[in-house]
Amino acid sequence: MTGRSAVQKPGAVRSLTERILPPIVLGSGFVCIWYLLSYGLLEPRRRFLLRPPHQVVKVGFLDWDNFSDILESLWSSTKVAMIGLAIAICIGLILAIMMSQAKIVERAIFPFMVTLQSIPILAIVPLIAFWFGTGQRSRVVVCVIISLFPIIVNTLFGLQSADRGLHDLLTLHHADRVTRMRKLMFPNALPAVFAGLRISAGLSVIGAIVGDFFFGRGDAGIGQLLRRYANQLAGEELLAAVIMSSALGVTVFLSFGWLQQRAIGRWHETTTGAN
């Protein structure tokens, strides 16, 4: 056993470096180019457009006053995104389950789903403001609208793609609708549900930030902060806030990957190469 793991170790270390090294190299190259642009291309007068990385770190991350602002608004946006996502999940699962139960429900609902999906969010901003005000509630609504579609489509696909033979087996043994849903269709849908969730979670974060630009009342979200920094020509803070918002997106994506692994990793072979 010990001999075996001793043999395997270099391989494991190598595969780890193989995974970590390329992004590090690329990242370093990226920082170099950043410096090059900042110092080489921009004359000092115009350097506020792209501050060098160490300045960004110093002002944006190490200055607690600024960084706590960023964290606070990031937290506000995270809350909005997660509340929106949670609502979208509830609505999405319920609608998908209903649609899977009767073809007629599917036919009735689907056109509206597609319509909702293809309406540019900008076009209904006034309507949302009219109905829900210009505060957090409207931001949540944007998140729901933007993240609902992938959940419904993926869940419905998962529910409908259960093996025919298993359906036959349940029919042979007189399973009722609820049993069929609980024991076959729903578990069968889980991988697809998680695939949809990962997409929707990302969209919901985007929705929270975008929603911030239109509906600024209440706690300032990260979108508000970005706008403020841009207006103040605060280049360091602006870049730091941008970096933190992408960090949020990445964190959300990875968390849902982790959640998926925990929930269904034991039996399902993940085919997305995302982790």
Place this chain on the structure above:
Amino acid sequence: MESDRTGSATGSLAFEETGMVFPDGTEALQGISFTVDKGEFVTVVGPSGCGKSTLLRIASGLLEPTSGSVRADRDQLGYVFQDATLMDWRTVRGNVELLAELHGIGSKERERIAAEAIELVGLSGFEGHYPKALSGGMKMRCSLARSLTLKPPVFLFDEPFAAVDEITREHLNDETQRLFRTEEFAGLFITHSISEAVFLSTRVLVMSARPGRIVEEFDISFDYPRLPELRFDPSFAELCGQVSLRLRGSHA
């Protein structure tokens, strides 16, 4: 076998002039009549597309025949599909317990039944494995174990071993035959393999090309238990030859 195959009405499974025409006009089966009694293992061989799967679906009640009738003891039917059709999200144990679960059997009893069936198909030690960690042959065994749990009086097999290699298939044949001896069900088996048919059955039925009709019946009178060596017996080979000849005739 002592059972009377010429059709007392007591068969566990009886087709009477059964015919099937699909809505699109495809006539799949025509005037099928035969019975399978308890303790009989009847195999149907026939060219691809002649209606064998349709025959089983009708026997199981999944499909209503368009003419004639079928009588079957469908209370706790055993049905082994062409592929394993396991639930990926259940372990071997979970999959084998499924039917007992559907019939509302308590968890203690369920565990006992499942353990017994798993033992019977030789999957002990793999109870906790998920299907993704099983080989094709092991999945098939799991599927077999699942259908055994309710001790079905009637057992339908739709080319269950078509997807596994020759050696595994012979192993599974030996096991199926042993199960047949211990459980004494009425078995209706579909296969493309003539040697499999002859090895397992008390009777082999040859079906014609579509629309499927029974064109020939062979009684296989080798004594049970049939040992693997039987496959090299000259009389075994001769029977296989006869079935094969008739089957080729039915293609024409």
